[in-house]
Amino acid sequence: MSQTKxxxxxxxxxxxxxxxxxxxxxxxxxxxxxxxxxxxxxxxxKQTIWRPAFxxxxxxxxxxxYYNRYADKTQVFSLYKNxxxxxxxxxxxxxxxxxxxxxxxxxxxxxxxxxxxxxHDIGHTPFGHEGERKLSQxxxxxxxxxFNHNIHSARVLDRIxxxxxxxxxxxxxxxxxxxxxxxxxxxxxCVFPILLxxxxxxxxxxxxxx
Numbered sequence: 001m002s003q004t005k006x007x008x009x010x011x012x013x014x015x016x017x018x019x020x021x022x023x024x025x026x027x028x029x030x031x032x033x034x035x036x037x038x039x040x041x042x043x044x045x046k047q048t049i050w051r052p053a054f055x056x057x058x059x060x061x062x063x064x065x066y067y068n069r070y071a072d073k074t075q076v077f078s079l080y081k082n083x084x085x086x087x088x089x090x091x092x093x094x095x096x097x098x099x100x101x102x103x104x105x106x107x108x109x110x111x112x113x114x115x116x117x118x119x120h121d122i123g124h125t126p127f128g129h130e131g132e133r134k135l136s137q138x139x140x141x142x143x144x145x146x147f148n149h150n151i152h153s154a155r156v157l158d159r160i161x162x163x164x165x166x167x168x169x170x171x172x173x174x175x176x177x178x179x180x181x182x183x184x185x186x187x188x189x190c191v192f193p194i195l196l197x198x199x200x201x202x203x204x205x206x207x208x209x210x
Contacts, residue, residue: 028107038167045164054111060163061119066156073126092118116172123152150177
């Protein structure tokens with residue numbers, strides 16, 4: 001017996017507009033071009049035809065040892081053996097696929113979308129958000145601070161493994177859980193200046209310690 005899928009389609013008007021934009025090669029003004037990439041060390045990781053800017057970010061993330069840990073991190077806490085339980089490895093692949101579908105329709109940078117998608121949970125705890133809340137509670141009891149997996153994901157990719165990842169990818173990773181904190185997604189321009197300030201402060205500290 002077939003089941004009806006409750007997918008919400010695009011309106012015919014919007015589909016037609018997207019087709020016309022593609023035919024006329026209209027660029028999305030919100031898309032981030034490869035030429036706009038910002039890194040800590042701009043002298044390294046120069047983009048090429050073979051390895052564009054954000055493709056490099058995808059490859060960097062996939063070759064970090066913590067990427068392999070996705071396979072053993074479950075999305076939920078289970079008290080019984082279940083080989084089919086969802087894990088972070090499959091989760092980030094599904095996020096990447098869904099995000100790329102949306103990005104393709106909106107004519108955004110698909111390589112940047114993939115980099116953010118596969119890296120967004122690399123600092124997450126096991127057992128999903130329940131595990132994150134428990135770790136944050138323990139951490140706060142001992143330090144007065146909180147643990148946030150999105151911040152730790154950026155820390156993994158920028159501090160623990162300083163692989164010269166782009167600011168754009170780190171920004172997307174930090175901002176990916178807006179629905180948890182604000183109950184909504186809303187474009188904001190505040191994170192870039194904060195990251196640039198942190199980078200500048202860190203670089204000055206490194207310079208003074210040499």
